[in-house]
Amino acid sequence: MSELLKISGLHASIDADGIPKEILRGVDLVVPPGEVHAIMGPNGCGKSTLSYVLAGREEYDVTAGSVSFMGQDLLAMEPEERAAAGLFLAFQAPVELPGVNNANFLRTAVNAVRRARGEPELDAVGFLKTVRAATKNLSMSDDMLKRNVNVGFSGGEKKRNEVLQMTMLQPKLAILDETDSGLDVDALRIVAEGVKNLRSPDFSALVITHHQRLLEYLGPDRIHVMVRGRIVRSGGPELAKQIDVEGYASFLTEAA
Amino acid sequence: MPAITETREQVEKLGQSSYKWGFETDIEMDVAPKGLNEDTIRLISARKEEPDWLLEWRLAAFRVWQTMTEPTWAKVTYPPIDYQDVHYYAAPRKKPGPKSLDEVDPELLRTYEKLGIPLHEQALLAGVEVPEGEEARLPVAVDAVFDSVSVATTFRKTLAEAGVIFCPISEAVRDHPDLVRKYLGSVVPAGDNFYAALNAAVFTDGSFVFIPKGVRCPMELSTYFRINARNTGQFERTLIVVEDGASVSYLEGCTAPMRDENQLHAAVVELVAMENASIKYSTVQNWYPGDENGLGGIYNFVTKRGACRGAKSKISWTQVETGSAITWKYPSCILQGEGSVGEFYSVAVTNNYQQADTGTKMIHIGKNTRSTIIAKTISAGHSDSTYRGLVRMLPKASNARNFTQCDSLLIGDRCGAHTVPYIENRNMSARIEHEATTSKISEDQMFYCRQRGLSQEDAVGLIVNGFCKDVLKELPMEFAVEAQKLLQISLEGSVG
Amino acid sequence: MNALAPSGRSLAPFEARLSGVHDVERKSAAGDLARTGLPGPRVEAWHYTNLRALSGHVFAESDVLFDEKEARAVLASVIPEGSIFEKLPRLVLVNGRIAPGLSSSTASLPEGVSWSSFASAPDFGTQTSPQRDPLVALNTALASDGMQLSVATGVKAGQVLLVSLALSSSGVVSFHPRHNVALAPEASLTLIEISAGNDGQELYFHNPVLTCSLAEGAHLEHVKLQQEAGNAIHLATVYADIAGHATYESFTLTLGSALARHEVHASLAGAHAAVHVNGAQLLGNTQVGDITSVITHSAPDCISRQTVRNVLTDRSRAVFQGKVLVERVAQKTDGYQMNQALLLSPTAEIDAKPELEIYADDVRCSHGATVGALDEEQLFYLRSRGIAGAQARQMLVEAFLIEATDLVRDEVARTLLDGALADALLNRITAEERGS
Numbered sequence A: 001m002s003e004l005l006k007i008s009g010l011h012a013s014i015d016a017d018g019i020p021k022e023i024l025r026g027v028d029l030v031v032p033p034g035e036v037h038a039i040m041g042p043n044g045c046g047k048s049t050l051s052y053v054l055a056g057r058e059e060y061d062v063t064a065g066s067v068s069f070m071g072q073d074l075l076a077m078e079p080e081e082r083a084a085a086g087l088f089l090a091f092q093a094p095v096e097l098p099g100v101n102n103a104n105f106l107r108t109a110v111n112a113v114r115r116a117r118g119e120p121e122l123d124a125v126g127f128l129k130t131v132r133a134a135t136k137n138l139s140m141s142d143d144m145l146k147r148n149v150n151v152g153f154s155g156g157e158k159k160r161n162e163v164l165q166m167t168m169l170q171p172k173l174a175i176l177d178e179t180d181s182g183l184d185v186d187a188l189r190i191v192a193e194g195v196k197n198l199r200s201p202d203f204s205a206l207v208i209t210h211h212q213r214l215l216e217y218l219g220p221d222r223i224h225v226m227v228r229g230r231i232v233r234s235g236g237p238e239l240a241k242q243i244d245v246e247g248y249a250s251f252l253t254e255a256a
Numbered sequence B: 001m002p003a004i005t006e007t008r009e010q011v012e013k014l015g016q017s018s019y020k021w022g023f024e025t026d027i028e029m030d031v032a033p034k035g036l037n038e039d040t041i042r043l044i045s046a047r048k049e050e051p052d053w054l055l056e057w058r059l060a061a062f063r064v065w066q067t068m069t070e071p072t073w074a075k076v077t078y079p080p081i082d083y084q085d086v087h088y089y090a091a092p093r094k095k096p097g098p099k100s101l102d103e104v105d106p107e108l109l110r111t112y113e114k115l116g117i118p119l120h121e122q123a124l125l126a127g128v129e130v131p132e133g134e135e136a137r138l139p140v141a142v143d144a145v146f147d148s149v150s151v152a153t154t155f156r157k158t159l160a161e162a163g164v165i166f167c168p169i170s171e172a173v174r175d176h177p178d179l180v181r182k183y184l185g186s187v188v189p190a191g192d193n194f195y196a197a198l199n200a201a202v203f204t205d206g207s208f209v210f211i212p213k214g215v216r217c218p219m220e221l222s223t224y225f226r227i228n229a230r231n232t233g234q235f236e237r238t239l240i241v242v243e244d245g246a247s248v249s250y251l252e253g254c255t256a257p258m259r260d261e262n263q264l265h266a267a268v269v270e271l272v273a274m275e276n277a278s279i280k281y282s283t284v285q286n287w288y289p290g291d292e293n294g295l296g297g298i299y300n301f302v303t304k305r306g307a308c309r310g311a312k313s314k315i316s317w318t319q320v321e322t323g324s325a326i327t328w329k330y331p332s333c334i335l336q337g338e339g340s341v342g343e344f345y346s347v348a349v350t351n352n353y354q355q356a357d358t359g360t361k362m363i364h365i366g367k368n369t370r371s372t373i374i375a376k377t378i379s380a381g382h383s384d385s386t387y388r389g390l391v392r393m394l395p396k397a398s399n400a401r402n403f404t405q406c407d408s409l410l411i412g413d414r415c416g417a418h419t420v421p422y423i424e425n426r427n428m429s430a431r432i433e434h435e436a437t438t439s440k441i442s443e444d445q446m447f448y449c450r451q452r453g454l455s456q457e458d459a460v461g462l463i464v465n466g467f468c469k470d471v472l473k474e475l476p477m478e479f480a481v482e483a484q485k486l487l488q489i490s491l492e493g494s495v496g
Numbered sequence C: 001m002n003a004l005a006p007s008g009r010s011l012a013p014f015e016a017r018l019s020g021v022h023d024v025e026r027k028s029a030a031g032d033l034a035r036t037g038l039p040g041p042r043v044e045a046w047h048y049t050n051l052r053a054l055s056g057h058v059f060a061e062s063d064v065l066f067d068e069k070e071a072r073a074v075l076a077s078v079i080p081e082g083s084i085f086e087k088l089p090r091l092v093l094v095n096g097r098i099a100p101g102l103s104s105s106t107a108s109l110p111e112g113v114s115w116s117s118f119a120s121a122p123d124f125g126t127q128t129s130p131q132r133d134p135l136v137a138l139n140t141a142l143a144s145d146g147m148q149l150s151v152a153t154g155v156k157a158g159q160v161l162l163v164s165l166a167l168s169s170s171g172v173v174s175f176h177p178r179h180n181v182a183l184a185p186e187a188s189l190t191l192i193e194i195s196a197g198n199d200g201q202e203l204y205f206h207n208p209v210l211t212c213s214l215a216e217g218a219h220l221e222h223v224k225l226q227q228e229a230g231n232a233i234h235l236a237t238v239y240a241d242i243a244g245h246a247t248y249e250s251f252t253l254t255l256g257s258a259l260a261r262h263e264v265h266a267s268l269a270g271a272h273a274a275v276h277v278n279g280a281q282l283l284g285n286t287q288v289g290d291i292t293s294v295i296t297h298s299a300p301d302c303i304s305r306q307t308v309r310n311v312l313t314d315r316s317r318a319v320f321q322g323k324v325l326v327e328r329v330a331q332k333t334d335g336y337q338m339n340q341a342l343l344l345s346p347t348a349e350i351d352a353k354p355e356l357e358i359y360a361d362d363v364r365c366s367h368g369a370t371v372g373a374l375d376e377e378q379l380f381y382l383r384s385r386g387i388a389g390a391q392a393r394q395m396l397v398e399a400f401l402i403e404a405t406d407l408v409r410d411e412v413a414r415t416l417l418d419g420a421l422a423d424a425l426l427n428r429i430t431a432e433e434r435g436s
Ligand SMILES: Nc1ncnc2c1ncn2[C@@H]1O[C@H](COP(=O)(O)OP(=O)(O)O)[C@@H](O)[C@H]1O
Pocket: A014, A015, A016, A021, A023, A041, A042, A043, A044, A045, A046, A047, A048, A049, A050, A059
């Protein structure tokens, strides 16, 4: 299989006060196994929308196009089935779950996914061992496991918590939606390490970012530029450097 | 162990319906004829070989009851109840109050085992398998009430050595008449309200607990109520008296078979806490709620009240209400002793066509009394759930404090969630704070959980449990774990 | 449950007048009243406010003639001569009847605004429910006069004063004015309603009903100052029907009367409508002040806000009942309610019942209530700065109440309320000092 994820002619819109508003207008994208791709593009061009549609958020209507993930029709699957199949989304704005203990949430998720994959569930001891190792790698305190999911977390803690979940769920494809935004240099390095640790022929990442720095850490295979709901240019890592210097101005005309 | 200790796996073996406790026990019964009149009451009293004073007390209550009308202020609707169409006494045909477990009908023991409540002390003491990662459980003494009578009470000897009395109330009437006479009806008078008067007239069994001065009860006490017989009402009466400096934690669980007709349950619970005494009363109410079309289910009309008589006494009610077609229940605290403390922690879940009107009353009489109310209401399906609570600060309640937090969660747009607090303050130095919110599970939260691989139902269960956490953490450990599962089972079919 | 017919209070105080009504609507209202009686304490909505003060009297119709000098004096006590309020267009009622001599001329009204007297063409409208609200039935049966005000499409009408004066009558009297305010689409108005009475007269009972209808996009700010005589009974009911994108903002300040209730029924009938039912009560002696509201969300995306603050001295008692009902269709409702009380005397009492009844699942509704005494820490802080005793208390009490009147958007109306509040506080404090 030469492609892990294949998006073809994807159109998606959202209901805005009764009027459908088209956000994705024909996205074409292929991510082969083992590669790290980046999507860059101006605010509001539809990057988060793409990540939500791939993860199965119901508010968006897919009006045309198809997505295959490991040869399966991704759009026909429920969000939890996509998670079990190995698709992970690190949210741009991680959601708070009051009263839900972080460790308990993580264990529930890990075991739900393992069950669906036909793997044995982790018992309390096994889970604790794995999670401790993971938190250590991410320089997270155990204290964060005892707190409620994302409640009262700082921006950086939330992002690290996303990476922790990613590490624990062992996805085939991780979509990181601006996971680097708002992080200081140290936190950024830790997050990047978290992704790098997963790199293997079996793991791909689709990294949505505005910043060259995270990409320098990760060494992406390809860069895609999204403008007004379409991928308007794809190229090698040099594209990211060009954007860093020139911004998106030259791409905006291409999209028109 | 209470019924809810059943793991869901065990439960699934019992049947495909989502109510897992709905089986019926086939056992020979001694049943009073239908109808309520003085003869019925005399018959109950005679069956229980009661002293005259108690019969007179019952008859007086009955006469008051006849002059009363059913309360109509609660936000619940149901067809009129024919109080003459109910059996007021039903007992397994075996001598009530067996001396030892060997005398208990093996069919009954099997019933309780099936419910997850082994009554063999041996089994309990040997330590049931402790699931990995969980603490070993302390033994719990159980009083098992089957329809109108107590069929077994465990660990009586161990408790007696500590000076604790834990027995069926009918037995306490015989063995500790002075204590019963002194406290029975002292917190909930016989004519307190329609259902309390009915209970006083016809109550059949329930538990009696007495913890003498300075004794910390060495184990959790629990009563497990089971309605089995058809067309019978259950009218149990529980009395817990805790003397100066003593303490107890008491648990209560209940289930009933699935039937098309509605069955009546009108219980009274009285708690008395003397100086520095503390009572923790936990309930997991899981009476049969009726089917998904609202057919059948228990009418649960309960009066629970605790009197903090002594200074610095404390009464804490924790309830998880998932069962019953109709719930009408307001566990209350009379805070009389200086510096006494009342607490009410509640989770009420309604699904399908269930209706619940539940809450508490905190009556602050003494100085420096404090109360806390945390009520979580969850409505799904076509159900209606109301929190109704009263906080009253009387003129002498100087520096009294109350904090109330009521949160409602709606699942689906066919249900209702209501909050009706009554706040009355007649003391200028008393402080009352009340907060209430109503919301739904956000799409964001659901999607986040599902993106991490959780099914819709598991996601709802997780979020609901989070919503209820402040209450669930008040439950004794093993109860809390099971209550979480119960919440999820109760909400089955409410999403998707 | 099947509601039982409540055991109502006797209609004896009004019996003779009720039996004299003829036209269909009044007769039907009198019939409703005969069935229910006046509300007794077992009626849930009147659980905390007892109407026994009405019993034992026979309330006669008020005199038609009045003393012009007395009227001017009472009027000046609420609208000081030379003040900005004096220049506003005003309609003055004396003992329930319009007094043209004290009112502005129709010509002084801004273009697009018109008023007429209820007496000239009685119209009860369809907003009220006399079957359910006995005090509205009483008003319907006995209403003699009132203001019918309308504002045309798009007209920004500014402020209009509605003043109701109670002057000495020859006995125990009651009046039951009926007011209606209709705002056409996109119209706006600030209605300043003042009730004042002459202290030292016999007991009177003021029982107004005000119906407001707001068409699409209209905006009504309704500001009420209740400064009745100390022995008066004031039981008012307001109905507001609010169409889409319209806003009804109200504030009521209760200072006067022995027994008062301000009851609002607001119905949010169109999407993106908003309602604010705010108020403050400063009560002393044995006063009872009741603010009751029922806000019904019948359309999606509406907002309701309610903030009520109470300050209680002596043996006074405040009642707050606020019900927010969210119907199934009213998704995305945003409701908020807050009731706060300061108890300044060991014999004062507050009873509150903030209620939520919710049938829509996508809502954000919350309510809060706090009750307590003045903050010791704040008092200490003031003392450390040399401000002590009654003065310190007054300062904190005033601050507490001003935070409420700050919610009044119309500056002129707010100035009026703050002035009345400052005067009332000054009287209270001096009384307290004399007493101690
Ligand atoms: N729920 C929504 N309702 C209305 N508009 C939306 C919604 N979600 C996204 N949009 C609009 O879609 C466009 C793309 O948004 P988004 O995918 O978040 O962009 P990006 O992540 O690239 O900044 C923006 O114009 C945004 O306002």
